[in-house]
Amino acid sequence: MKKYDPMVTPWQIKEYDFPREGAPTEKLQFLLRYAILAPSSHNTQPWKFSVGEDEIQVLVDRTRWLKVADPDQRELYISVGCALENLLIAAEHFGYGHQVAYLPEPANEELAATAKFMPHGEPSPFREPALFEAISSRQTNRKIYEERPIPQSDLQHLQNRCVEEGIWLHMTDDIEIKRKADELIILGDAIQFSDPTFREELGYWIGQGLLGSPWLMSKMAQLTVTYKNISKGQAKKDSEVLMSAPVLAALSSEVNNRESQVKVGQVFERVCLAATILGIRVHPLSQILEIPELKVEVSKLIPKSDVFPQHTFRLGYAEQEKGHTPRRQLDEVLV
Ligand SMILES: Cc1cc2nc3c(=O)[nH]c(=O)nc-3n(C[C@H](O)[C@H](O)[C@H](O)COP(=O)(O)O)c2cc1C
Incomplete structure (x- = not known):
């Protein structure tokens, strides 16, 4: 090859x-x-x-x-x-x-x-x-988003990317839901960053330079994340970015199995790419689904019963992120 x-x-x-x-x-x-x-x-x-x-x-x-x-x-x-x-x-x-x-x-x-x-x-x-x-x-965009709402026609276009049976995309601009999600994010950060094993794992991946920082900055960030409980600062930052977003979204599935999760990934990527074309930024917010107690609360915010929340993210407008995050070369992932 x-x-x-x-x-x-x-x-x-x-x-x-x-x-x-x-x-x-x-x-x-x-x-x-x-x-x-x-x-x-x-x-x-x-x-x-x-x-x-x-x-x-x-x-x-x-x-x-x-x-x-x-x-x-x-x-x-x-x-x-x-x-x-x-x-x-x-x-x-x-x-x-x-x-x-x-x-x-x-x-x-x-x-x-x-x-x-x-x-x-x-x-x-x-x-x-x-x-x-x-x-x-396409890029993940973690910036504060502008106040500008997303036109209904664009949201409908994104909605139409979700065609897989049993997979649901819900998008909302409801301020009450945003506030509840915000409370969950703050709680999620507090729980995760007080766990040294979580910090060590996150620190390891940051230290690999995979989140886009140069080598020295990655190593310094790894040390900070691993050895300091930065939950308060992180929660403040996450709360700000969440509340700035005009739209929050959740992908959920009728069945909680691997096939649904793969399909959720497919829909998410399709939505990301369609959003990229429309100039809309996307940023996943996973901590609220990574903690079982919070996941239960997230499912209460989804206006459909009997579905399993699989992926949560925010949408809005912001300047582009500076560069792309690194990728492994193709020959490293071929078996
Ligand atoms: C399943 C999944 C969960 C993710 N969760 C988060 C998250 O909680 N917070 C975050 O900032 N980015 C999250 N991301 C975005 C990744 O960090 C991002 O895709 C990765 O760093 C590569 O960067 P890129 O999307 O700009 O190419 C998630 C992405 C996926 C696919």
């Missing part, structure tokens, strides 16, 4: 590098260069891929699982779902049809999905072509 120049980051992907004359596996491998640009919790990139002649197995990499923050592996599967969605969008862009089987081998605990690809496929109506362009410009 082609070796990549370490000075060229995975974000500098060029669609004209697609190996049109290459072997089928080479072409499918190229699609994965879009999959690895997906968001993931703490930027752990907890995915691996096995490429065949006409299919790709999408696997979870449990060596990169956040055992403390994500004990039930919900975020692990959502992250992998985000990568799967980028893969399918890229496949459609390059003319493939596809068929996805979720958890196709129950005994294989690593295998989240198998995507089969056929040439000359029809693009899906809910994956508009522009989503492909947005893959390499």
